[in-house]
Amino acid sequence: MGKKELKVAFLLALRSLQRGSRSSVILTILIIGMCFTNMIFLPSMFNGIGQSITKQVVDYEVGNVLVSPKSGDKYVADIGATLDLINGMPGVERATPHFTKGATLKYRQRVLGVTVRAISPNDEKSVSPLYTKMVAGSYLGEADTGEVIIGRPVAGDASIRQEDEFQASLGGVRVGDSINIDYGNGYVKDYRVKGIYFTGWSQADSAVYVTSTDMAMVDPKALDNADYITVKAKPGYSEQFIKNELLAYGVGGTGKVQTTADLLSKSMGRALQSFAIINMVSLVVSIIITTVVLFIVITIKTISSRKQIGILKAIGVDKEVIMHNYGFQVIILGILGIILGIFLTLVLADYMAYNPIVTPEWSATLYVTPMDLLQNSVILFIAAIVAGYVPAYQISREDIQTAMRT
Amino acid sequence: MIIIENLKKIYRMGDVEVNALDGVTLDIAKGEFLGIMGASGSGKTTLLHMLGLLDEPTSGKITIDGVDVGRLNDYEKTQFRLYKLGYVFQDYALVPDLTVMENVSLPAMLRLDRTEEQTHAGSFEVLQKIGLCDRRDHLPRELSGGQQQRVSIARAMVNKPDILFADEPCANLDSENSRLVLDLFKEINEEFHQTIVMVSHEDWHKDYFHRIIRLKDGKIISDGSNGQSA
Ligand SMILES: Nc1ncnc2c1ncn2[C@@H]1O[C@H](COP(=O)(O)OP(=O)(O)O)[C@@H](O)[C@H]1O
Numbered sequence: 096m097g098k099k100e101l102k103v104a105f106l107l108a109l110r111s112l113q114r115g116s117r118s119s120v121i122l123t124i125l126i127i128g129m130c131f132t133n134m135i136f137l138p139s140m141f142n143g144i145g146q147s148i149t150k151q152v153v154d155y156e157v158g159n160v161l162v163s164p165k166s167g168d169k170y171v172a173d174i175g176a177t178l179d180l181i182n183g184m185p186g187v188e189r190a191t192p193h194f195t196k197g198a199t200l201k202y203r204q205r206v207l208g209v210t211v212r213a214i215s216p217n218d219e220k221s222v223s224p225l226y227t228k229m230v231a232g233s234y235l236g237e238a239d240t241g242e243v244i245i246g247r248p249v250a251g252d253a254s255i256r257q258e259d260e261f262q263a264s265l266g267g268v269r270v271g272d273s274i275n276i277d278y279g280n281g282y283v284k285d286y287r288v289k290g291i292y293f294t295g296w297s298q299a300d301s302a303v304y305v306t307s308t309d310m311a312m313v314d315p316k317a318l319d320n321a322d323y324i325t326v327k328a329k330p331g332y333s334e335q336f337i338k339n340e341l342l343a344y345g346v347g348g349t350g351k352v353q354t355t356a357d358l359l360s361k362s363m364g365r366a367l368q369s370f371a372i373i374n375m376v377s378l379v380v381s382i383i384i385t386t387v388v389l390f391i392v393i394t395i396k397t398i399s400s401r402k403q404i405g406i407l408k409a410i411g412v413d414k415e416v417i418m419h420n421y422g423f424q425v426i427i428l429g430i431l432g433i434i435l436g437i438f439l440t441l442v443l444a445d446y447m448a449y450n451p452i453v454t455p456e457w458s459a460t461l462y463v464t465p466m467d468l469l470q471n472s473v474i475l476f477i478a479a480i481v482a483g484y485v486p487a488y489q490i491s492r493e494d495i496q497t498a499m500r501t
Numbered sequence: 502m503i504i505i506e507n508l509k510k511i512y513r514m515g516d517v518e519v520n521a522l523d524g525v526t527l528d529i530a531k532g533e534f535l536g537i538m539g540a541s542g543s544g545k546t547t548l549l550h551m552l553g554l555l556d557e558p559t560s561g562k563i564t565i566d567g568v569d570v571g572r573l574n575d576y577e578k579t580q581f582r583l584y585k586l587g588y589v590f591q592d593y594a595l596v597p598d599l600t601v602m603e604n605v606s607l608p609a610m611l612r613l614d615r616t617e618e619q620t621h622a623g624s625f626e627v628l629q630k631i632g633l634c635d636r637r638d639h640l641p642r643e644l645s646g647g648q649q650q651r652v653s654i655a656r657a658m659v660n661k662p663d664i665l666f667a668d669e670p671c672a673n674l675d676s677e678n679s680r681l682v683l684d685l686f687k688e689i690n691e692e693f694h695q696t697i698v699m700v701s702h703e704d705w706h707k708d709y710f711h712r713i714i715r716l717k718d719g720k721i722i723s724d725g726s727n728g729q730s731a
């Protein structure tokens with residue numbers, strides 16, 4: 096197959112697309128583009144959901160690495176020394192303890208069971224963006240007592256009647272209001288609401304936060320114990336690196352050390368498996384549609400020009416030229432279709448970045464990496480080539496006599 | 502220059518055997534304008550396809566310019582057709598999506614011994630010859646049948662073939678256009694000393710031929726120069 100042959104094959108392909116049926120070309124490109132988008136849409140959306148969940152879990156629950164009580168223990172004990180140890184390790188941005196306690200809130204006629212999270216407000220700033228999510232009032236100060244910040248869903252909205260509420264609330268608490276917290280251990284106290292926050296992560300939003308200083312009055316164990324310690328990694332340090340480091344320094348003796356990925360792979364393993372199956376189905380369906388469409392398009396082209404192909408071969412055009420003519424047509428259609436598909440995907444991703452599909456649990460944006468685009472392009476391109484070259488090969492091998500006498 | 506020895510072609514259709522060619526022996530000289538005539542089904546196309554390397558005989562031998570073409574493999578045959586033979590068919594068979602110029606250039610573009618400039622100049626020249634130079638950027642569907650057939654003659658001539666084959670090139674044309682096409686063949690034959698083998702079953706075409714062979718049931722029943730044959 097020489098250069099001249101390829102050039103002629105390319106010319107034939109180009110002219111056929113330029114001067115042949117315009118609508119068939121446009122339709123084919125459209126279908127390939129849609130298939131590409133379909134291939135990449137669901138996996139990217141699942142990826143987006145996964146990313147958003149992961150980010151929320153990191154931001155509002157566990158940081159990058161979580162130190163939780165060893166099995167059998169209720170708390171991570173002796174946290175003063177442990178925190179000093181962890182905070183001194185390279186790669187650690189900050190480690191901060193959480194102490195939580197179930198409690199009952201009372202405000203006017205409303206009663207609501209919530210989890211009270213005790214934090215060290217300043218340390219927490221290095222670990223969680225909670226302090227940036229205040230929608231009213233302000234964040235907790237380091238040694239605040241008698242003050243609390245509450246999630247917007249907990250505060251509620253005075254304009255919604257209790258029976259119409261989607262989620263039970265205190266029915267419209269405002270900054271400065273006083274709410275009553277009963278910890279169930281005999282400790283009951285009125286708190287001033289210092290601020291109201293909204294993070295979008297429902298677990299955090301349906302909680303209330305107090306300072307550890309305050310919690311120590313409720314339960315003296317809070318002084319030296321934690322439900323868990325969240326550890327935030329410095330940029331550039333992997334979760335795994337921090338985990339290994341913690342284990343190497345013996346934190347494993349104090350508590351159980353897990354990365355966010357460890358935790359998520361356990362809790363989301365099932366879901367991820369279902370995602371993987373759905374992704375695979377959408378991938379396979381797209382490939383089949385693309386392959387079948389291109390196969391039909393090229394088969395119709397070859398059959399309707401059977402006689403002409405016979406004549407071309409008769410006048411000395413090699414069968415390879417005939418084959419690559421159709422091959423090039425498929426390659427051009429495939430490339431244009433994929434470009435359209437990438438364009439559609441990026442437009443969709445852009446749109447969803449501004450208009451995510453939001454639920455209380457997660458918000459879905461399209462998480463598309465260049466690698467995803469490349470991978471899907473390559474897969475679709477190969478499928479296209481196979482679909483085109485099969486009929487092209489068949490027609491190019493047809494006997495001149497059979498072709499010409501039709 | 503073409504030597505045909507005892508050429509036979511048998512088509513088998515189930516149990517029935519058709520002797521499309523039944524022992525044809527014939528020499529064709531360089532520069533000859535040969536007419537192959539005969540009733541429909543007499544084997545004209547079959548003979549032309551054998552000579553044009555488009556089909557293989559059941560038995561017999563064809564030698565063109567000293568080459569026993571039966572010994573060539575598929576690829577060599579393709580190359581032989583590209584470099585040495587030219588074809589004009591009944592239904593023009595131009596590539597519908599190529600312009601007149603592109604159609605004519607196509608066979609020349611495949612030749613390794615032609616530069617792009619030579620291809621262009623050669624196509625231009627032959628288009629001038631057939632008088633359709635001003636239509637070079639038109640598509641075949643924008644031309645009349647007669648014009649399309651002249652383009653297909655130009656395509657056959659662009660590589661300056663040793664032998665030009667034509668299978669009933671006027672079958673789809675009215676008599677006026679037929680005459681234009683036949684005149685063109687005649688001119689090419691006289692001007693370039695071009696060997697032409699043409700199949701026809703129109704009696705009045707025989708005025709154009711130097712020599713006429715008549716086929717009947719796959720056999721030559723007469724062979725003579727124009728005017729002498731029956
Ligand atoms: N592919 C084929 N299979 C079977 N019979 C064929 C085939 N091609 C031609 N024939 C038969 O061979 C004979 C000669 O055909 P052809 O050369 O086309 O005649 P002509 O061109 O003189 O009209 C006819 O009887 C025709 O039916």
Ligand SMILES: [Mg+2]
Pocket residue numbers: 545546547
């Ligand atoms: Mg015939």
